[in-house]
Amino acid sequence: MKITLKDGSVKEYESALSVYDIAMDISEGLARAACCGKVDGRVVDLRTVVDGDCELSICTANDAEGLSTIRHTASHVLAEAVKNLFPQVKLAIGPSIDTGFYYDFDHEPFSREDLDAIEAQMKKIIKQGAKLERFTLPRDEAVRFMEDRGEPYKVELIRDLPEDAEISFYRQGDFVDLCAGPHLMSTKGVKAFKLISSSMAYWRGDSDRARLQRIYGTAYNKKEELAAHLERMEDAKRRDHNRLGREMELFTTVDVIGQGLPLLTPKGTKMVMKLQRWIEDLEDKEWGYVRTKTPLMAKSDLYRISGHWDHYKEGMFVLGDEEKDKEVFALRPMTCPFQYYVFKNSQKSYRDLPCRYGETSTLFRNEDSGEMHGLTRVRQFTISEGHLIVRPDQMVEEFKGCIALAQYCLQTLGLEEDVTYHLSKWDPENREKYIGEPEVWEETEGHIRQVLGELGIPFTEDVGEAAFYGPKVDINARNVYGKEDTMITIQWDALLAEQFDMYYIDENGDKVRPYIIHRTSIGCYERTLAWLIEKYAGKFPTWLCPEQVRVLPISEKYEAYAAKVLKELKAKDIDATVDNRSEKIGFKIREARLDRVPYMLVVGQQEEEEGLVSVRSRFAGDEGQKPLAAFLDQICEEIRTKEIRKEEIQENAKA
Template identity: 60%
Template sequence: MIKVTLKGDVVKEYESGTSIADIAKDISMGLYRAATCAKVDGVVVDLRTPLEKDCALEILTFEDADGKKTFWHSASHVLAQAVKHLFPAAKLAIGPAIDGGFYYDFDVEKPFSAEDLAKIEAEMKKIVKANEPIEQFLSTAEEARELMKDEPYKLELLEEHAGKGEKLSFFRQGDFTDLCAGPHLMSTGAIKAFKLTSATGAYWRGDSNKAMLCRVYATAFPKASELEAHLAAIEEAKKRDHNKIGRELKYFTTADCIGQGLPLLMPKGAKLFQILNRYVQDKEENEYGYVMTRTPLMAKSDLYKISGHWDHYKDGMFVLGDEEKDKEVFALRPMTCPFQYNVYLSEKHSYRDLPIRYGETATLFRNEASGEMHGLIRVRQFTISEGHLVLRPDQLEEEFMNCVKLAKEVMTDVGLIDDLSYRLSKWDPNDREKYIGTPEMWDEAEGLMRNILDDIGINYTEAVGEAAFYGPKLDIQVKNVHGKEDTLITVQIDLMLAKQFGMTYTDKDGSEKYPYIIHRTSLGCYERTIALLLEKFAGALPTWLMPTQVMVIPISENYHDYAEKVHKALRAAGIRADVDYRAEKMGYKIREAQLEKIPYMLVVGEKEAADNTVAVRARKEENGGTKTIEQFIADIRTEIDNKVV
């Protein structure tokens, strides 16, 4: 007998070899029907897994993140089975679960049309209705090659595992068999509701030199009502997509002749950028003691070779010149750290000088793959609120905590604080070529960061392989309206680059020491932040961030002079205001201002001019009442100064 510790620290005994599925049935049939996979001592496994020793068992459902992944991955196999029924010549590639659903890549003669997707959905319904059992079996490499002999992409994947001498895992449902590690559902019948959402092109393994495949995106749920709610949320997301809102409201545009990933900020977008930039710079300098630098946009390859970027990041850089032909080769900068380090190196430093906090509004360039470009979220030229803190080891915790504090304050002020999650990004010791430094240095840096995060009380996850090549990171993550997660802000501990650059300080005892360095951003990427703000607020940004905060609307040309008086009073109070002098009807002018998401409209006519007042129409309400000019200015200044969101 073995002891199995269940939820709530309940311990039950079972015969060794009992499957998780049978344990779920023993607990309750309701749990068995809802179960998708399980965790045994924290490791995600299939429900078919037999338990052979004492362990902690957590049975997962669709409500759990890993449970969703299992559900969606099983649905991807149903999709692939349906495609093979309808298009037998299609070659299978991969079909993983992703945020919000799943996809499967196929090599087909021509991309699937909308009519094809409808046929595939209908075939999937038949497979689900048949409630075919999903069975796992193991195979030798030789047997696996025979099974997959007509699937070139599977054979390629198979060969990567065949040399390890392990048996290969397959899953079978009805007449469909796929090379797969799992886990999977017990049968196809659990996938009650699904929708194929689109078909696009995708290179095999993301390599533009390899075959272009047809990728079918989809999602699935245990209940039709859940699918309907999800699809409704997708439609709302499309309305809020910054690519749509940002262009409609004229915050940014793009031009084919300029290039992909190189957006143009229009006057509204440039004004929002300026507002954010001034706010961040003032906050960093006045409240956190940063000193500003301004460094070149490019440098010789020599600089990047010292930092390690040439060896570890060259493919992500825009290189100007050819090392074999040119005496000097330059590259546009993908970061500012080596530039600011040279500012530090320009003079001697004592332990009394530290910490030194360098800040810079830094324009950077990264050679992102064309398939990764998305509006302002992922671009090739972008600007970040970059900073590097040079400090003594005894200052690390306090300075790191202040970097996190600064980031949280900024995110609170702009209104994104509730949308964030935190990730400790660690190195991958199995991928040594990707990183510099020794395992001991990495253990020390990661241990320091973990202790600081625990002291702060941040709820964070850990991710192997996501660290920078020189040190671990706290990545502050955020999702766009489509559920795609990106990093918005990073705070990194670097114990390595100071030595590579020869950066030292004179300690109390007169010895030369290498400082610790913190790399950090406070707002992150301005372009990405603008995109997220447009999406979160559907274009109706908080008043303090709006390019135009007030529109003054005279009832007729007879009141243009009074409208200008109001306008001047607003501008004198530091309020961004305009006047709509057009000879249009009042209703039209008001609707135009509302469509522009302008927070306040001040209607002025005979009564307002006589009483020195304004009729207020707020974006959030139809009628804000009548106020004196002074009272309105006092009210809106309070809203702006307090950064009300």
């Protein structure tokens, strides 16, 4: 057989060999470093036997697949350690993830002391260096095997597999786990690891199922890599919007109000108002949008027409009982069907298109309680929503325009380098989730693929992530912990105009169905605020800050001049305050710096006599005395241009 290696060279063998044996034949050093293999692009265990011509890559810890294998093995070591210390525990699942690994256990909550003890036990297991051995059983035998070991969650997983399936297990010493692999050859391959935290998780993500305890950890090939990761984790905690946003008094949550229903405080509200006013003016004055204002709820009839009742009802807040009430309402999870009726309010000709409707929409989605997190995953949120009703011949250019608008918003906020683009496609194997014929989906996905290609935007394709009525471009970003969320969506819809009987009159006087683009320009304001908090660690660009200037009189004798300075600042629409507390000026400056205020204006006798202000900034420290008029010109220009201090971002990243 001929084995084509990653560098293009070809090895020939007379008989079948395992991936590990082939690695050993290439180089003993490569075999020692090997974690898994890829046969014709498919990730496989080192124990996998290769018996025919193929392309083979040997993956080490320097490859994503190899690092994932190290982490997967670490999760098994974790499970063994927990079973050793807590024999009554029941095992659930334990995969590797982008940032490390986790394992779910049916057990009472783990304390930090428990995690430390588990870590110590893991080190013992790793030092013993047990080999990992793979074996398989027929499904019925596999069920009995796990029943005998008292593992009900494993039994459930096995029973969900086909009856003729051959079930694989991995043994390391006396510990055995149900697993498809791949794994390292020995536990000694786990060289640097750390248990990070524990939290509650539902079995199979279902809030109606058992509450389990999830232990998170991470693993690397070298201690230096682990140390760097832990340092990044500390920085993530420092930037975590859920902590920092509360510390800065931007938002809060209250149990009696409900999970996923954050309260924006005056400071947080001020920031969202600035974003909202900017986006509305940008869309209306420069991109040709017109505003609509539509209800927060509608009868179920509307959602039946759109298809949301059949495809999205579980994610909606329904008001009423279909069996008892004459009319059942639901809070809106989106604005599109409402804006369709704005379009239908008057007859349109081909000359009236495109119609670009924009709305600052408050939406409601019945997210699972386990998914709630700060401002990124909430049940009520506000979005820069828009729908473009266009002629088919306008669709491509308008779609490109929506991408350009989104990119402009990202660039202005300094976020353009933090995103990835995704073509979210339908899943032809799950037809019940979608409306429309395969030909329509293939055509629309092809159009989006071509648009992204023409714009030179790198993207990945995600099967099964489309909305039920059309494919979309999702612009995603990761939070400080590496979790990916969709920030902006632009969707191609060739189907719903038919369901709502939408049409325009073409040049021949015929009725023609339009196409629709569903889009956001900045996405959800709450999620964007969370993103900005984490990006800037609370040190926002001046134009976005809820407090842009703080005036600091040296003593009460200069409060009148401080009030005069404040009046002139406010006359220029600058968000400013005065600190009139009877504290020393050094203390006031430190407080302002801790509050991340961009500018402090210290005023005393000389400043009052000569119409000056002593400027201290978050960016440059002591900037010296300036005429008040000169400072006003400076900060107004900074706010007008929405300047981003790149040097401060870089300095903050090093901190």
